[in-house]
Amino acid sequence: MSITEAPTAAAAAPGRLVDPRFAKRLVLINGAVPAALLAWDAAHHQLGANEVNFAIRTTGMVGLVLLVLSLLVTPLRRLTGWNQLIAIRRNLGVLGFSYLVMHFTIFWIFDREGSVTSTLHEIVMREYLWFGTAALLLLIPLAATSTDRMVARLGAGRWKLLHRLAYPIAIAGVVHYYLLVKSDVRQPFAFAVVVGGLLAYRVVRHYLDLRGEVRTARARLAGARALTPQRRRKFWSGELEVARIFGETRDVKTFRLVAPGGGPLPFDHLAGQYLNLALVIDGARVNRSYTIASSPTRADYCEITVKRAAEGRGSRHLHDAVREGSVLRVSAPAGRFVFAHEQAKRCVLVAGGVGITPLMATVRSLTDRCWPGEIYLLFSIRTLADFIFREELAHLEARFPNLHVRVTLTGDPETPWDGPRGQISRAMIDSFVPDLGRGPILLCGPDAMMAAMRRLFVDELGVPDAEVLQEAFVSPPSTVS
Known part of the structure; x- marks a missing residue:
């Protein structure tokens, strides 16, 4: 809803x-x-x-x-x-x-x-x-x-x-x-x-x-170049300090990273890109990649929002061992899952669970810059307890009339809920997005969900394949020090 x-x-x-x-x-x-x-x-x-x-x-x-x-x-x-x-x-x-x-x-x-x-x-x-x-x-x-x-x-x-x-x-x-x-x-x-x-x-x-696709790629590259300031390095490796840790849900935390000596971050990034962390866990170096959830317009810090996975060494270490004041080894930025369609009249963002993080960076960036197009965010969550960024999204939607947010619950049948339930469907999209004309569609979520969404948009709704972008990155291999 x-x-x-x-x-x-x-x-x-x-x-x-x-x-x-x-x-x-x-x-x-x-x-x-x-x-x-x-x-x-x-x-x-x-x-x-x-x-x-x-x-x-x-x-x-x-x-x-x-x-x-x-x-x-x-x-x-x-x-x-x-x-x-x-x-x-x-x-x-x-x-x-x-x-x-x-x-x-x-x-x-x-x-x-x-x-x-x-x-x-x-x-x-x-x-x-x-x-x-x-x-x-x-x-x-x-x-x-x-x-x-x-x-x-x-x-x-x-x-x-x-x-x-x-x-x-x-x-x-x-x-x-x-x-x-x-x-x-x-x-x-x-x-x-x-x-x-x-x-x-x-x-x-x-x-x-x-x-x-060639024209779209050229426009995306030109937009990325236009959005990237030239005063900082495009790729950087070094240390950042954990300035604040925010609890988003029962198993999701946001870590705000700043330059240890203060001042702006030593690298540029685009909304949707990610950074790599080199963590030392039980004497072994573990490399993990996490999306930068904050907007590039916030030059003095960047944030990663991480869900604690029972089998995830990196996420468990961040949740259980990292504290405010901890220093992390970072290399950034990386990734091409970025919004670079400045001339588009609308964009559609489809997220599942913690896949909201790169799309939240996009929402924050577009609203920070008062982008004039219509922004449609479809967010699928299992339970209300999994609703990441609930208050912030409500705040942004109230302040920016071009931001439209709809959330659907796929589980939690006992919890009162006025919005839609079930997986994101064609009927849900038809009733939410009035025009699927030219403009980017960004997908981020579980693999099965992204495959189903791509098929829905491309094969059933006729959206050009080049207009549908999805997040796909893997963590660098772990090494033992």
Whole structure:
């Protein structure tokens, strides 16, 4: 919810033509119609003189049509702006796979009389079956990884790379159809034209996306250079003193670091970057990386906000052994998870748990500098006890009308809460962010959450991939002194 006021009932998303859940059900119902009609006609012996051949060709044709329709969804979405079309793509693909499985099953059981040997011999002897079998085999991993859980397990990048197999599968299906019909090739040719057009669109779109990514990278670099003062070193290694320690929640503390002799920090940093600590724990040197949670505009100090992890040597040492006045060995800054879109009209920040820290640095920096764009922060926490920066976010939201904060609880069902509950969803985003036009989207949280959010923004809501940034850094390796 908004920290300063309870949310109203979620309104329908602007520009939505149809509810995605209804669209999915409609596709599934209509997709089942050809199978139902085929079963009815088979039961009443109305499939013609060669019933098996008719059933094989019908299921193959329907499967190929559904597969091509699933490939049409993304171009139509981008050309028309109807982002809700993406809701039916998975259903079309799964239906197409189901019909092609029926296509092969009918061939195996009724044409080859269930004989594995005869089926394999036929596949080896017929060229058109080479392509059809290859297409079906390649479809299996796509169907097996079509769930949200598999997207999270594979990661958005690997999942998208795997599902690009849909294009060679479609080509193999068209070749299979062409070699099968032999004489009248008008229908296979029509399929070839459509698939060829989709491939051409894909190539052109990929080229344009690459150009857009280059422009975005150049703008980000220029913005970073413009934001970085030149009076201090860009990278520095030395000692900082712990001036204050603030308790944020039951297991999260903020450590304010200053120069031991006073004065400004000896290095520059950008909102979202991190620093490296060289800690000495039980005689061993342990290197850890922590996001700088404070704004770069606060030149006299920097802060790290650390959650105590039961298995985390570094975080346990900071919580249990470090005191105000302690001196830490620091090297900073590092990282490219930064806001450098000064000309954007809005930015969307999505955080999960302690992943709020780099995004809090961004919020603090943008509000300190009175950035004129709209700032939307979506924050997912498990319980109210895990709500980091609650008072500060409420204070900033009250002072800056362009800052909008919504918090959702994923657990803690017994605690009274007026805001949304559950994982961040498309409906939650639709009701919170009125315009997902050009502007950065920054994600930070658990890996599974970031994979799901990237898929949601890029694949379902049509945000260009280059506009979605996510935090990803690892601590340097530990060494023993």
